[in-house]
Amino acid sequence: MRKIIYTICCILAGIGLYSCSLDEPSYGKTTSDNYYQKESDIEQALTGAYLQLRTTWNEYALNHYFIGDCTTDDALKGGGGDGDRAEVQDLSNFTVYTTNGEVGRRWEILYRLINRCNDVIYYAPNATGDKTTLTRYANEAKALRAFGYYCLVTTFGEVPLVTVPMQPTEILKVPRSSTEDVYNLIIADLTDASELPAKSAYSAADAYRVTRGFAKTMLAKTYMFKGDYASAETVLHEIVDVDKDYALLSDYGMNWRPAYENSTESVFEIANKVYDKTVATGTNVPHFFTSRRVTGYQGYGFHVPTQDLYNAYDNDDPRITYVFTQTGDRYVGDTEEQDNTESPTGYQDYKMTVPAVEKQGLDVWMISYNIRLIRYSDVLLMYAEALNENGKSSLALPYLNEVRGRARNSNPIDPRRDMQKYTPPTTSNTLKDITETNQDALRTIIWHERRCELGMEGWRRDDLMRQKRFGTVMRAYASKYNTSKGANFKDDRDYLLPIPQGERDKSNDVLTQNPGY
Structure with missing residues (x-):
């Protein structure tokens, strides 16, 4: 873990990695062909991917809890009144505009994560260094990329499928892919990442890296969300009864x-x-x-x-x-x-x-x-x-x-x-x-x-959606407590969040909008 922390310090100081320009879509960035040449470059790039989930004041966890719980019967927004973090209140009441800041934040963080992972996956095979280590780095990136796409597809539905480093002008032309194509990528990535070491195989310095258990758990979550319980059972059997990690x-x-x-x-x-x-x-x-x-x-x-x-x-x-x-x-x-x-x-x-x-x-x-x-x-x-x-x-x-x-x-x-x-x-x-x-x-x-x-762990929305009872539960909540929370839920709209309008504008409407927004 300390090794990751000190690599993060280098990144924070501006060594090696890049930021996106204001005109660039948040799901694409320019890469440098002369940077990802050796094992240490790939390791820094991978650390940069991990970092996308925990950028100060833009932490993914905050969005995970706001969207995963506050839109459900488990949590209210709270804060200092309805106007305090009003975009979360709108999500809670299902009166969401396409310019909602919390919705845009989710899209941005997850595509920045995917971006960094694409660099590692693309460049690691040809970098100089220990090939076993480089393969492991690529598989860690695949696990993280799959996590990013899982969180996107389960809240936005069809999303742009970007799997290699691309120029911003190319990115702007990428339309939304079918949910089935996105799930296929997630499953392929997590299948590869299932070859990662077990949690116990990592040293203390690498204790917080993603593992085969994480990859298989996300694979099981994916199959559960798709309603493929046979495949989910197979993977879960491996985790619980075979691997025993x-x-x-x-x-x-x-x-x-x-x-x-x-x-x-x-x-x-x-x-x-x-x-x-x-x-x-x-x-x-x-x-x-x-x-x-x-x-x-x-x-x-x-x-x-x-x-x-x-x-x-x-x-x-x-x-x-x-x-x-x-x-x-x-x-x-x-x-x-x-x-x-x-x-x-x-x-x-x-x-x-x-x-x-x-x-x-x-x-x-x-x-x-x-x-x-x-x-x-x-x-x-x-x-x-x-x-x-x-x-x-x-x-x-x-x-x-x-x-x-x-x-x-x-x-x-x-x-x-x-x-x-x-x-x-x-x-x-x-x-x-x-x-x-x-x-x-x-x-x-x-x-x-x-x-x-x-x-209160951020997975309630995920469960209600895959169980296909989100609307039923939320309308019942509104009726039981005589509140606006859940009363506006529409089954043909609110199972998905809107595609952020800013991203649609940058794409010149190549990105279509979800129904009802």
Whole structure:
């Protein structure tokens, strides 16, 4: 990891890589034929690709949570009122304009990621150096490129398919490709990337590189989104029963403690460790999601858990402790209790709350905290779902119950707090194993378990879309709570985001618009 951090420092200082011009479409850039000549050049280019997910003040994680949760029944925008980050409020209410800044941000970040990956994939085979290492670099780039295209195709539908370095004038002529073509590229890239080393094979210096487990997990997510449960089951079987690269931590709450960063449960983390305080290598995402009223946090109060999400949990579920921060909670080392009086529900996001004691020597703009983007419990629940969809309901139960069993045995009292407003009253009957084998009933149970296990982790929209119930859930939410959130959802429009108008303008309307915008 330190090697990556120091390479990032070089990039931040302007060595080796390029920025896009203002007139250039955000999904293309000019490359230099005399730069990518040797192994060290390719490594720097690959580090530049990783960096696209964590550029200060333009971090992908922030967009992931805003779009992945705040457009769903799991989270409200929060903040300082409807006008504070209004583009997220528009997304939440499904009154999205084609000029929405959050929509444009997603497109820009992901195409910049794809750009950097294209350079590595294109130039690595002919660079001088160790061919095994260069092949690994190319496969890492393929895994990251596939991640970028997955996040694009599942929110925009048809998108331009750019797979090699191109001049801006060429890029402007690239139309949107069919979703099937995009999925085919994703599957091909992730199949190649499945040859990457296992997580345990990397040294400490390379601990946060993407692995075969990440590639296979994204491949499984792709098949699940396409409704190809047979292929998903095959891949998930490899991850869970053959490779065995991962294991659940013994306690659900461990996932968000510093000692367990990049743990056995972590499939993909965006690394934000601060090794050198003179370089802005931390993250500011937690600053956006914590209370607005507590000294040492100075949060903006966004990404607020809904009451509906809270109500989804059994009252004795220990996971409540590690999803919701409530007024009256106090973290060890603090002199003030958490104060969520400005939160529209009274809750804030526990999983992105970094206690002040863990930020000593830093500030709110440079927090040493890794973004836990994909966990192994997600894999287990996908496996259970795929098995159930393939008519193997009884075989799905052990994987579902493995997740529930870990939750059941988790400590309902958070060791990071010395005052806790609510402690789930666990008993021997808490989260009992599921025995249901009716396919329809078990499907509903698995979907519910995903919501509780992965709450506030940015994957809710993804689940509702692939389950083809996004509109049904959101309109029901609007009716239940008599709110505008979800009331405007139109099935023929809101499963996709609009193509950013700025990108259409640059392309001289080569890029078409999605229906309804």
